[in-house]
Amino acid sequence: MAFGVADTIIAGRYSEGALAALSVGAAIFVSVYVSLMGVLQALLPVWAELHGANRGSEIGRSVRQSLYLAAIAVVVGMTVLLLPGPALRWTQVPADMRGEVEAYLAVLAFALAPALLFRLFSTLNQSLGKPKLVTWLQLASLIVKLPLSVWFTFGGAGLPAMGLVGCAWATLCVNWAMLGCAIWLLRHGAFYRDYQLWKRIEAPDWRQIRLFARLGVPGGLAVLVEVTSFTLMALFIARLGTAAAAAHQIASNLLAVAYMTPLSLAIATSARVSFWLGAGDATRARHACRLGFELTALFALLYAGAMAAFRTPLANVYSDNPAVIAQAAALLVTVAIYHVADAFQTLCVFVLRCYRVTLAPLVIYCTMLWGMGLGGSYLLAYRGLGPWPAMQSPLAFWLMSAIALALTALLFVALLRWTMKARAR
Template identity: 45%
Template sequence: MSVLPPSESPVSRASLALRLADVRAIVVLAWPVLVGQLAIIAFGVIDTAMVGRYSAESLASLGLGASIYISVFVALTGILVALSPIAGNLYGAGRVAEIGEQTRQAIWLAVALSVIGAVLLTFPAPLLDVAKADAALRADATRYLRILAVGLPAALLFRIFNSLSTAIGKPRIVMTLQIVSLAVKIPANYALIFGFAGLAPMGGIGCALASTLINGIDACAALWIMARGSAFQPLQIFSRFSWPQWPHQRALLKLGIPMGVSYLIEVTSYTFMALFIARFGTATLAAHQIAGNMGAVLYMTPLSIGIGTATLVAQRIGADRLEAARRLSGSGILLASIVGLFYAGAVLLLRGQIAAAYTSDAHVAATAAGLLMIVAAYHVFDAFQVSTAFVLRSYQVTVIPTAIYAIALWGVGLGGGYWMGFDLGGHLPHVWTGANGFWIANTLSLGMAGIGLGLYRRHVVRRFKGNRQA
């Protein structure tokens, strides 16, 4: 009688089949998210590439202003993203009509957050002081941020629509709007940056104006779809008016504030890195902007996989299918990690061509190519940690992951980056200092965060299963 080896046993084949089914389900949700996210990140790529052709000075002011805006925007949207796991759980449990009230409450929360964000963007002097930038750079960055402040409410509203659409398994609607927005962004950017048909050239300021106009259009489209779209009719979002209700607001804030703080920690570790790197001069800051922009493009794939995985996990938890949720979470993290390794290899091979595509300045391109070598390693750790973080959010666990981020990204990443970048010890090799030092420290911090989040995920899954069984 023959015995099948373990790799070919019926149990192993069944497990493999389930894993493949998980991957297919994740990909079905993740690819529209990815396309939409790439369309949005293309806003930044297009801004960087176009302004880089306009002037290195404008590119530096864009990098400085964008780093501040992203910090504010991501922290606020991180709070609003709490709607996604809540709506996903309700959708999985079949309590679809309750999602409408949660959405109305999230909109009220977005209004309050818009006021806070607009004030920070309109008066950015404290953050600009950290960079110790020259007067011209500060002035351009301030004008850039004040224009984006006008479009912030619309951007936050669209983020609610984005989170809700993904939570109910309809990411293609958002993807379509984001692609259309990109198609509008390209000619609008060109006309406002370089001048066209009587318009004076605005440089980096033109990017902000184009983005603000597009945010307004997207928000109007989102409201119309939530009110009239067939996929959203069962949710009854605008079937009645609701004032802010503290129990709902408290639930959103309890989950959302730690998420927003973790987003803020993650982004400010990059933001302050940009502010400190600004001290090394315009050319180094421009190279950093290229490396960061490329890192953001790579990040979109594991981010999308994480979002798709978290959506499915939240729905399975709502349906009380805990074993399926556990298996799905592992499949999604593995998929994101494999893709991250592939992307890292591609960046290593093509770093010179990538840098040259962003800028015609040979010195900036050479500096950026060196940074891209570090970005390759950075991305491998980033892929693992972001997919794991999204899985934890689907379990509505946010406080401990936030603490892990704070220790790793602020302590090791930003603190270690400052120590290496400015060589406070006075004995580091030159190649480990400057912008390289900041990127190396941030790479190590993401590795530390990934290990912490991975170990905590195992604990959460076991604890969650035990609580449900009890």
């Protein structure tokens, strides 16, 4: 996430046009990357249950089979990133912005494979209760990413200024370095030896891969709907001008930073719930879920309050343009409400996967986030909605999306309660 924060600040300091192009390019890349990451992240309950049931010897073969799923994900993702033209034309992104966006995405297409494989490594560690190693690797990568992004973007020491695409080149270099470190650790780390990861890879076991797909594909599609309901805002807002697009990028980046805490708590909670379900202890699984909700509520309210109270200073970190700062600060009050709803629905959907509930969340996402959220936002912004005239402002998108996400969170809480009661019976 800090990669995105760094790129947003650096692009904003480079030029307003680069920040606006980043808003569109990042929206497309995040839609692809996070959706495919959702497919792979859905494997966490599988490995956590094997770990909880003391069936560690089966984990190695399961991980090797997951590589086939990862390969499919890489091919699909690279195709979309290398051919973004239809999406840019459909959302009417200004023609003068498209060239920079396409160049940015072309570089990130080749950073996708190491990023997804590193996510697989991260998911394995989370399922085994060893997330700190991944944390240290990512912190180290940030130390490399920051100076590389500045150097490639602004130039210096004989290197010409690349602008926005320089941020993408820095990401590509760091992603491959992170994957190299992960492979070395898997090969030489004493912790991984008992899981027999380095046996010769077997032929595709389609029964196992279908099991992965039944969890991963609905999960990935649900994430796709959730993320695109958020990121497509950037593409629709781009037609309002560079100041509006830049303000939206600031608001969305701050929201994404705040989202890392509920996402982390959701991953941790689902890992423990799956572990105890695998161990046959439903009571401890429910206790882990309850603790996750308490922590999520605490941090969500804390972050929402900070975004609302410090909205102008936060916007000023990203830009020195008064028009951009004013628009971004106006958005952050609604963004704070959005964040609270986002935190609760994220925890619910991760825990529901532990109970193998994946299709119902997908249906709810499609109806609420695409229908009410994105569709309603577009009408309120450009056509008018009922008695309200067209707002012609990014605020329309954030208002409708916040309402849709709050209703989604309420439905997910009710679904999770019903699922856990049914499991107890």
